[in-house]
Amino acid sequence: MSSCRATDRCGVGPEPLVAVGAHRLVSSSGGNAMEGVPAPYLRALRGAGLQPVVLPTGLAAESVGRLLQRVDGVLLIGGPDVEPRFYGEETRPQCGPTHPERDQSELLLVGEALDRGLPLLAICRGIQLLNVALGGTLHQDIATDRPDSGIGHRSQERQALAHTVRLEPDSLVARAVCMDHVAVNTLHHQAVKSPATSLRPVGWAPDGLVEAVEMPGADFVVGVQWHPEELVSLEEHARRLFAAFAVAAARHQSAASRSGS
Numbered sequence: 001m002s003s004c005r006a007t008d009r010c011g012v013g014p015e016p017l018v019a020v021g022a023h024r025l026v027s028s029s030g031g032n033a034m035e036g037v038p039a040p041y042l043r044a045l046r047g048a049g050l051q052p053v054v055l056p057t058g059l060a061a062e063s064v065g066r067l068l069q070r071v072d073g074v075l076l077i078g079g080p081d082v083e084p085r086f087y088g089e090e091t092r093p094q095c096g097p098t099h100p101e102r103d104q105s106e107l108l109l110v111g112e113a114l115d116r117g118l119p120l121l122a123i124c125r126g127i128q129l130l131n132v133a134l135g136g137t138l139h140q141d142i143a144t145d146r147p148d149s150g151i152g153h154r155s156q157e158r159q160a161l162a163h164t165v166r167l168e169p170d171s172l173v174a175r176a177v178c179m180d181h182v183a184v185n186t187l188h189h190q191a192v193k194s195p196a197t198s199l200r201p202v203g204w205a206p207d208g209l210v211e212a213v214e215m216p217g218a219d220f221v222v223g224v225q226w227h228p229e230e231l232v233s234l235e236e237h238a239r240r241l242f243a244a245f246a247v248a249a250a251r252h253q254s255a256a257s258r259s260g261s
């Protein structure tokens, strides 16, 4: 790719802060539910020179505004299925468990992040949530909606390279990873069905399923259906995606400090 240029955040200025929406883990033995972020996401952010800030679910709109005033980027991570009513569908039997309180928090996070021009990286459930936040819809179950796919998107092996994704060469994602095909892991049974009009699909699995989107006109709003945080020690493209996110967060940080906000 002629326009390919590897990026790195070069260590100028303090580490940019990245808000990460938490995942809720319900105890099977009757203990308290816990909210937190799986370690691979935290390691990947830190490895790229970013400092994670974990935001619990149940956020009120006014808190989201104040919290995002203090960060330089937002990461949406994997988790349960998005509640179908948020994209105007009835829940079908193949839809998995949902967590509407987290959906609502993250819908607020997306709205506020976009209003503020914050860099946003949305992974797995994150790309789905981003698409729903902007008016798109989801496949409630890929195996049901696309029985002829030929690809088992719902793998249990977190680091197995299960299929390729073809990237649109003229896209932010392809430029960020310096490749137009990436080998990825696949840990999902839902996916983008109709992309939101403000999102541009830029990556596809061999069966045609949308696996990457970005927002034209935004500095860095990217969603990927795979899990790059699980691949940073294995795949250059995964490291480069976090590095590009870090560059965008650093850019936001220095712009914010110049404007005194």
Ligand SMILES: [Mn+2]
Residues within 6 Å of the ligand: 153, 163, 185, 186, 187, 188, 205, 211, 225
């Ligand atoms: Mn997949």
